[in-house]
Amino acid sequence: MAENNVILEAKGIYKSFSGVSVLQDVHFSVDRGEVHALMGENGAGKSTLIKIITGVYSKDQGQIYWEGKPVEINNYQDCQKLGVACIYQELSVIPPLTVAQNVFLGREPRKAGKIIDYKKMNQMTQELIDKYEFPLKPTTVVDNLGIGQRQLIEILKGLSQNSKLLIMDEPTASLSGKEAEMLFKIINTLRKQGVSIIYISHRLEEVYMLSDRLTILRDGKNAALLEKHEIIPAKVIETMIGKVVDESSGSKKMLQSKGGDVRLDVRGLTDKTDRFRNISFQVHKGEILGFGGLIGAGRTELVRAIYGIDKPISGEVYLDGEKMVNPSPKKSIDMGIGFVPEDRRNHGFIPLLSTTKNVALTNYDILKKNGLAVSDKDELDMSKRAIQAIDIRPSDPDKQVGVMSGGNQQKVVLGKWLMRDLRLLIVDEPTAGIDVGAKDEIYSILEDLASKGVAVIVVTSDLQELLRVSHRILVMRKGDIVKEFKNEVVTQSMVLSAGQGVTEDKEAAE
Amino acid sequence: MKEMNQTTLRRLISVGLLAILIALFTAMVGAGSGKFLNAENLMAIVRDASVPGIIGVGVTYVIITSGIDLSTGSMIALVGMVMANVYAYTLLPIPVMILTGILAGLLCGFFNGFIVAKLEIPEFIGTLATMSVFRALAYIIAIKDANGVIMSQPMNVSQYAFLGSTIGGSSKGIPYVCVALVIFVVVGQIVLRYTRFGTNLYAVGANKKAATLSGINVERIRMMAFVITGFCTAVGAVFTTARLQSATTALGTDFEFSPIAAAVVGGVALSGGSGDVVGTLIGALFMATLENGVRKLDMNTAYQYVIKGVIIICVVMFDAVYKKRMDRIAKEKGAKEGLE
Numbered sequence: 001m002a003e004n005n006v007i008l009e010a011k012g013i014y015k016s017f018s019g020v021s022v023l024q025d026v027h028f029s030v031d032r033g034e035v036h037a038l039m040g041e042n043g044a045g046k047s048t049l050i051k052i053i054t055g056v057y058s059k060d061q062g063q064i065y066w067e068g069k070p071v072e073i074n075n076y077q078d079c080q081k082l083g084v085a086c087i088y089q090e091l092s093v094i095p096p097l098t099v100a101q102n103v104f105l106g107r108e109p110r111k112a113g114k115i116i117d118y119k120k121m122n123q124m125t126q127e128l129i130d131k132y133e134f135p136l137k138p139t140t141v142v143d144n145l146g147i148g149q150r151q152l153i154e155i156l157k158g159l160s161q162n163s164k165l166l167i168m169d170e171p172t173a174s175l176s177g178k179e180a181e182m183l184f185k186i187i188n189t190l191r192k193q194g195v196s197i198i199y200i201s202h203r204l205e206e207v208y209m210l211s212d213r214l215t216i217l218r219d220g221k222n223a224a225l226l227e228k229h230e231i232i233p234a235k236v237i238e239t240m241i242g243k244v245v246d247e248s249s250g251s252k253k254m255l256q257s258k259g260g261d262v263r264l265d266v267r268g269l270t271d272k273t274d275r276f277r278n279i280s281f282q283v284h285k286g287e288i289l290g291f292g293g294l295i296g297a298g299r300t301e302l303v304r305a306i307y308g309i310d311k312p313i314s315g316e317v318y319l320d321g322e323k324m325v326n327p328s329p330k331k332s333i334d335m336g337i338g339f340v341p342e343d344r345r346n347h348g349f350i351p352l353l354s355t356t357k358n359v360a361l362t363n364y365d366i367l368k369k370n371g372l373a374v375s376d377k378d379e380l381d382m383s384k385r386a387i388q389a390i391d392i393r394p395s396d397p398d399k400q401v402g403v404m405s406g407g408n409q410q411k412v413v414l415g416k417w418l419m420r421d422l423r424l425l426i427v428d429e430p431t432a433g434i435d436v437g438a439k440d441e442i443y444s445i446l447e448d449l450a451s452k453g454v455a456v457i458v459v460t461s462d463l464q465e466l467l468r469v470s471h472r473i474l475v476m477r478k479g480d481i482v483k484e485f486k487n488e489v490v491t492q493s494m495v496l497s498a499g500q501g502v503t504e505d506k507e508a509a510e
Numbered sequence: 511m512k513e514m515n516q517t518t519l520r521r522l523i524s525v526g527l528l529a530i531l532i533a534l535f536t537a538m539v540g541a542g543s544g545k546f547l548n549a550e551n552l553m554a555i556v557r558d559a560s561v562p563g564i565i566g567v568g569v570t571y572v573i574i575t576s577g578i579d580l581s582t583g584s585m586i587a588l589v590g591m592v593m594a595n596v597y598a599y600t601l602l603p604i605p606v607m608i609l610t611g612i613l614a615g616l617l618c619g620f621f622n623g624f625i626v627a628k629l630e631i632p633e634f635i636g637t638l639a640t641m642s643v644f645r646a647l648a649y650i651i652a653i654k655d656a657n658g659v660i661m662s663q664p665m666n667v668s669q670y671a672f673l674g675s676t677i678g679g680s681s682k683g684i685p686y687v688c689v690a691l692v693i694f695v696v697v698g699q700i701v702l703r704y705t706r707f708g709t710n711l712y713a714v715g716a717n718k719k720a721a722t723l724s725g726i727n728v729e730r731i732r733m734m735a736f737v738i739t740g741f742c743t744a745v746g747a748v749f750t751t752a753r754l755q756s757a758t759t760a761l762g763t764d765f766e767f768s769p770i771a772a773a774v775v776g777g778v779a780l781s782g783g784s785g786d787v788v789g790t791l792i793g794a795l796f797m798a799t800l801e802n803g804v805r806k807l808d809m810n811t812a813y814q815y816v817i818k819g820v821i822i823i824c825v826v827m828f829d830a831v832y833k834k835r836m837d838r839i840a841k842e843k844g845a846k847e848g849l850e
Contacts, residue, residue: 076723092720094713096517096784105713106724108706115704141517143836273838 006068007032007196008053008084008165013062015048022048023220026062030165033194035187037201037211041240041463045220046200050167053198054079054086085158086167093142093150100125100138103157128160133189135182148179152186165196172206173296176274177478184210202294204233204500216240233502237493241463252491253467259284262321263455264424266306269315275301276479279315283424283455288446290470291459293499298479299459300342303426306457307339308332319423333362338417342428342459344406348413351402355392356383358401359416366420386415390445407438414445425449428459443469463492475499517784520777523828524792527775527821531796535803546806550682559791559798560691561746562768566776566790567698568619568739569769574702575735576715576782577626577633582743582769584644585618586762589747591648594663594757597670598653604669612744618644619740623733641766648759662758665751674753687749691791694742698787711735715782771822772797779829 009029015022023045030036040046051057053064055073063070066082073079076086093102100122101108109124111117125138134152142150151171158166172180187197187210201207207214214231216223216239224239264283271277276298283289291299305312308327317324319335332339341347349358360367360379368378383397390411392404401412410430417425427446431439446469450456460466466473473490475483475498483498532547541547565582572579593611596602602610618640625636652660665671676683702708710731713721721728746765751757769790776793778785797818804814 077725092717092723094716094720094783096712096716097709101709105709105721106706106726108709110706114706115700116706116709118704143517 005031007066009065010049010053011063011065013049013052013064014060015045015052015057016060021220023052023059025221026217027222028215030196030198031212032164032196033191034212035191035197035199035210037199037207037214038217039201039204039207039214039236039240040217040223044217044240046217047169048220049217050086050169050198050200054084054167080161080163083162083164084167085155085161085163085165087151087154087158087169087171093153095141095143097142098138099136099140099142099145099153099156102142102153103128103138103160105157107161124160125156128156132156132159132186132193134186146179148175148182151175151179151183155186155190159190159195163195165198166190167198167200169200170202170296171199172201172203180206202500204236204502207231207236208233218242233497233500234493237496237500237502241492241496252489254489255470255472255486257284257287257486258450258471259287259455260453261285263287263319264306264457265318265321267316267318269302269305269312269317271298271301271305271479272311272313274479276305276476279481281474281481283457285453285455286450288450288456288458288469288471290466290473291457291476292463292466292473292495293461293476295461297476297499299476300428302476303339303428303457303459307337307426333420334365336421336423338420338422338425340410340413340417340425340427340430342432344409344413344432349401349409352400354383354398354400355387355412355415356380356397358412359383359386359419362416363419382419386412386419389418390415391441405435405438407434407441410434410438410442411445414442418445418449422449422454424455424457426457426459429461430458431460431462431465439465463495466495467492477501517777517786520784520829520832521789521792524776524789524796528792528796528799531799531803535799535806539803539806546803551802551806553682553684553688555795555798555802556688556691557685558801559772559794560685560687561750562765562772562797563691563791563794564687564694564749565739565742565746565765566769566772566794567694567787568735568742570698570773570778570785570787570790571702571711571735572633572739573770573773573778573780574711574715574782574785575732576780577732577735578637578770578780579622579736579739580634580637580766580770581618581622581641581644582739582746583762583764583766584641584648585615585740585743586747586750586765587648587759588618588644589614589744590751590757590761591651591653591759593748593751594653594665595651597665597667598663604667607670608748611748612741615740615742615744615747616737617740619737619743620733622740623736626736627729627732645759648761652759660759662756664756666755670752671755672752673749674755687753690745690749694745695787695791702786707731707734712783715784717783768794768797771818774822775825777829779833780826781829781833 006029011027013023013026026045026049028049038046048057052059053073055075055078064073065071071082094105103125104121109117109120122138129136129138134156136149136152136156142153155166171183175183190197199207199211208231211231212228214226214236216236218240261284262282263285267280269276269279279302293299301310304310306317308329308331317327319337324331324335329339345351350361356379359382360374363382364374367382368375380397387395387397392408392411401409430442434442446456446458458469467490473485473495474481475495477499482501485494536547539546543550569579569582589611592614593607596607596610622637622640625631626633649660653663655661673686676685702711710721710726713724713726714728714731718728750761772793773785773790774780774793775796776785776789776791778789800817801814804811
């Protein structure tokens with residue numbers, strides 16, 4: 001392709017965080033009017049690359065070229081000036097303002113006397129809307145719009161600044177099917193108008209449908225650059241995971257169902273806002289049930305509902321045959337359900353408190369009391385037992401949990417549940433951001449629990465982990481359970497294909 | 511079908527509340543001279559609403575940026591006392607005395623803005639501290655007699671006192687303070703709706719990060735909101751002292767509460783990013799009507815504070831519930847209708 005057709009090029013990018021290499025010699029280029037998809041597993045380096053392009057991180061080595069000229073991007077303003085706009089997942093629109101006010105925020109056209117020229121501003125917005133065929137009106141107050149339309153405003157805002165390159169990071173993650181279709185239509189229009197798009201997504205079908213080219217990153221390196229006709233689902237999955245498929249790397253496993261009687265029975269659970277629907281499954285005593293699927297498939301929402309945080313619109317949950325009425329976290333705890341949330345730092349523990357206090361918080365009902373006050377001695381005893389059970393090193397019960405390593409923090413969260421008589425433990429992304437050694441220890445803790453008859457539900461996006469710990473695997477996709485793997489050999493590709501909604505084909509299972 | 515947007519609905523509710531209150535008192539106290547519903551009494555209500563309304567313009571700006579200013583009551587006392595000092599100890603003309611008072615208000619506002627926006631002290635605690643500081647300063651500079659006992663300083667020269675009365679001076683005329691109220695509300699609303707500064711106030715209150723990314727100087731906007739509050743409060747202080755024809759250290763004891771209450775009742779959400787000056791005006795009228803009616807009913811005035819408190823709790827609760835509902839509707843709308 002001709003040189004002058006390349007709008008952005010990143011050459012030989014290196015980046016490491018405290019000695020750990022995240023990007024190694026990565027090349028990435030985007031042509032004018034191209035939708036260039038960027039894929040890779042969690043931790044492959046996609047977001048680091050984007051953050052370097054948008055000036056959030058500085059690169060260790062390498063050079064970025066914009067329209068053929070070398071450029072330095074040190075902050076987001078720099079990249080805006082060049083004509084790059086990032087459509088953030090967390091929307092940054094201002095709800096009380098109108099569409100036009102949002103699009104021209106901080107750059108409103110004015111008449112004499114510093115009065116905003118609303119007529120002109122609405123007209124300018126309307127021109128943009130017409131040009132790119134957006135289903136919006138300049139004068140609508142954003143408050144009245146759905147999430148999808150709010151996202152379109154962000155895109156419009158980028159376009160109003162004459163952006164030539166839009167970066168979309170998982171743009172469909174919070175959109176409904178219809179909203180996503182609208183977005184795809186707009187992406188196609190933008191492409192025709194010569195706007196380039198970097199499209200980051202885990203959803204293969206979207207990438208397949210939209211992109212002109214696809215760059216795949218694996219372990220911080222370029223794994224492949226595919227032209228449109230080369231984008232074949234099975235091949236993409238294989239490239240993302242890496243070709244070396246052997247048992248020791250944990251990419252393949254013989255599943256064996258374990259466990260006794262049914263412990264948890266979920267019948268027809270359906271979410272209020274349709275993030276999961278009509279979900280039925282069972283977990284047995286002593287079984288570790290893994291939930292696979294893409295981020296946003298509804299797994300976290302499902303386990304939150306089972307634990308009683310969110311109220312489902314219909315469906316029932318039975319624990320050991322007993323129906324859970326009006327579920328709440330308090331009731332769940334009383335009934336012997338433990339929950340290790342996905343967002344450890346914000347939902348899992350209290351950073352400023354010590355291990356002792358964190359462990360005690362969930363267990364005040366079983367701690368001995370001196371009159372009305374909790375016995376300090378009993379509290380400390382429990383903390384010591386927890387530290388021993390989960391092997392926290394160094395074993396200082398008074399240390400603030402906030403300053404510990406991620407692995408130790410997660411152990412504290414697990415430890416407080418181990419002090420109880422658990423019947424069911426739900427863990428959501430148990431080892432995100434935790435080093436390999438601690439991961440193994442956490443797996444052993446889960447396995448230990450299962451061997452004692454506790455039913456365990458593990459939600460994880462880490463395929464290796466899913467295969468490593470699960471006795472049985474359910475895969476969710478867009479709010480439905482689409483696949484069950486049990487008593488069979490399962491590979492990472494099979495799980496990924498099911499989560500992507502790729503039609504089952506046997507070569508992927510090879 | 512076109513749905514009513516949140517701002518319009520909220521405006522209807524505050525207007526409705528005011529209408530209901532007026533109807534209620536009319537039914538209980540009656541219409542006609544000496545009763546509740548007559549021109550003279552309605553004018554009295556507007557007059558009582560004026561100072562909270564004027565201060566409310568600035569307070570509205572601060573609350574829209576998701577801030578709060580608790581120090582306005584003490585600021586009135588301090589500004590009043592500064593003017594009393596100029597009045598008692600200098601021969602400066604009255605307009606200069608007023609300007610000195612306004613300058614004092616601007617300084618107080620600037621100080622609030624500085625500690626909140628520059629030093630990043632949380633608004634609530636920062637202005638709680640200055641509320642105490644300003645009141646103490648008013649005591650320190652208060653006019654004292656030979657024994658050091660604070661005395662109230664009469665300021666009854668007609669050049670000044672006329673500001674506390676009506677145009678033409680008759681008891682049936684329009685009070686000057688009401689004219690000031692109209693000017694403040696009109697200008698305040700235009701600035702809010704038709705200037706970049708106004709739009710920026712909403713942006714800062716609704717989403718500071720997004721505002722920064724749009725190139726808005728968040729620190730400066732927050733600071734400006736406090737300075738404007740200082741200015742409005744100083745003007746409020748001028749009219750209050752002119753009406754009382756004296757300045758005391760106890761001035762404005764209820765005035766940290768009433769502008770905030772007016773704003774909240776009028777639809778300025780404490781979470782920031784919504785409401786406007788006209789809403790605050792309606793809220794101020796509501797509060798003044800309530801006070802007036804309770805007085806006419808010969809009820810213990812303490813009740814009015816109970817009623818005010820209960821109303822504020824209800825309104826804030828409504829706003830919270832309503833916001834949740836709107837967020838849910840936005841989500842469900844997306845799920846059901848797509849983008850049509």
